[in-house]
Amino acid sequence: MKSRLALRACLLAASLLMATAAPARTPADQLVIGVSMNNLLSLDPAAATGNDVVEIACNVYDYLVELDPLDTSRVLPGLAQSWAIAEDGRSITFKLRRGARFHSGHAVSAHDAAWSLQRVLKLNLALATPWKSYGFTAKNVEQAIRAVDDDTLVIELPAPTDPHLVLYTLGTSVSAVVLDRKTVLQHEKNGDMGAAWLTTHAAGSGPFRLDQWRAKELLLMSRFDGYWREPAKLRRVVLRHMTESQSLRLMLGRGDLDIATGMSVPDIEAMKRTPDAEVHAVKRGTLYYVAVSAKDPKFADVRVRQAVLRHLIDFDGINAVVMPHYGVYHQRPVPLGLAATLPEPGYKLDAEAARRLLAEAGHANGFKTTIRVVAESPFTNIATSLQATLAKAGIEASILPGTGNQVYGAMRERNFEIIVGRGGGGAEPHPHSSLRALAYNPDNRDQAKLSNFQGWRTSFSDPRLNELIEKALLQRDERQQTQTYQEVQRVFDTVVPAMQPVSQMVDTVVLHKSVRNFVGHPSATTRLREVYKQR
Incomplete structure (x- = not known):
């Protein structure tokens, strides 16, 4: 009897040891990304600069148009299902799709799109720069960028410029995302057009909603089941603030991360030789x-x-x-x-x-x-x-x-x-x-x-x-x-x-081999709505 008990104890200890030694794995319906958030200072589309915020914004918000990641000169529909450039090149008219809704439940309209762009010029923060170079000002923007009706947005160019460049900016700049005007204005303080609130919050219609951001620590996004295309394949995206390359390599290697960015050259080279990892580079x-x-x-x-x-x-x-x-x-x-x-x-x-x-x-x-x-x-x-x-x-x-x-x-x-x-x-x-x-x-x-x-x-x-x-x-x-x-x-x-x-x-990222449909975007607008895991 004692020998059988001793044997069971040994087997139990061995099984616990094996369980402890088994590699960790992130949940199948969550994407965990290790990334430096040192330069992520604001989430406000009128003020936020740098590539880090672009990759968040393009998943929480929608743009009127998107650029094909495999051919960035190719403009694709977003919230705008069609658009037309005037013969003289001085205006662009967009027709927005119907049925899109913000995370709040409010319907997306051309009025929201117009207000979002107007807000950038009126606040005149960092992201106003490209629009000012096209001739837009706080004084002329309400007339130049306006909603004709719920589905029609007109952008008249105040100064001669290349309208194709304007389209590219609409598809790449954080300033071009479409905000939920009603929700933002509910949080307005002292005429700031919601700037203080949007520093740490979001009001979008994208495939993921922002749940939480703790600066230089953690950012959580969860799937928006009412997304107008169709719900994202992943239930949650987790960004973990990590700056040490060796820690990224270790955690990716043992399955605590699905994607690592900002790794050093020696660690990337080492991960190339790891059968469970893939290296993706985007110019x-x-x-x-x-x-x-x-x-x-x-x-x-x-x-x-x-x-x-x-x-x-x-x-x-x-x-x-x-x-x-x-x-x-x-x-x-x-x-x-x-x-x-x-x-x-x-x-x-x-x-x-x-x-x-x-x-x-x-x-x-x-x-x-x-x-x-x-x-x-x-x-x-x-x-x-x-x-x-x-x-x-x-x-x-x-x-x-x-x-x-x-x-x-x-x-x-x-x-x-x-x-x-x-x-x-x-x-x-x-x-x-x-x-x-x-x-x-x-x-x-x-x-x-x-x-x-x-x-x-x-x-x-x-x-x-x-x-x-x-x-x-x-x-x-x-x-x-x-x-x-x-x-x-x-x-x-x-x-x-x-x-x-x-x-x-x-931009070099290292992925766990289970990650599928990840396509890094040359303009940093890397969208995660089609990403999933296959194990």
């Missing part, structure tokens, strides 16, 4: 760059800019060693893959040429400077490489790491010397998307406060560059437009602006 239009402030007397000299930005960056080494899984070699202000993009100019590390230019500019012995950088990979790695190559020409650079808000905040205030950053628009598959951000600066005065133009942040402006960018945007002939955008890039080479692209962003 984005965003560019990694090195920027200097032309407001600084040193960098106001074109010879110093040329020395630092063209001859003291190890483009080849950075892209070979630092950028795998983060970016691909690119030195042009127009992203790869567009018809207008010229071949690479081929800038190389050349310390001797840099020293000659610096000597001509009166800096034969170099100088001291600072490099501001977000304290994350690959930014810090690029900054470290730059620090070493600047030293080859006698430039002593101190690295100042910080949060995204600290680094880009200093840039918005035009209070920096050198920055390693990432930006340049690029969400829309159109050359103007990047040029508007990186090279265009129509008013270089401090009081202009064009802080969402990265060209303005660098205090560099070139009249010919501005003129060509404006000219290209208005050309209706596609061939002529492409030629003009190519001329913009040649002028960019000649005038040496204060910002130099180094690499074009690649």
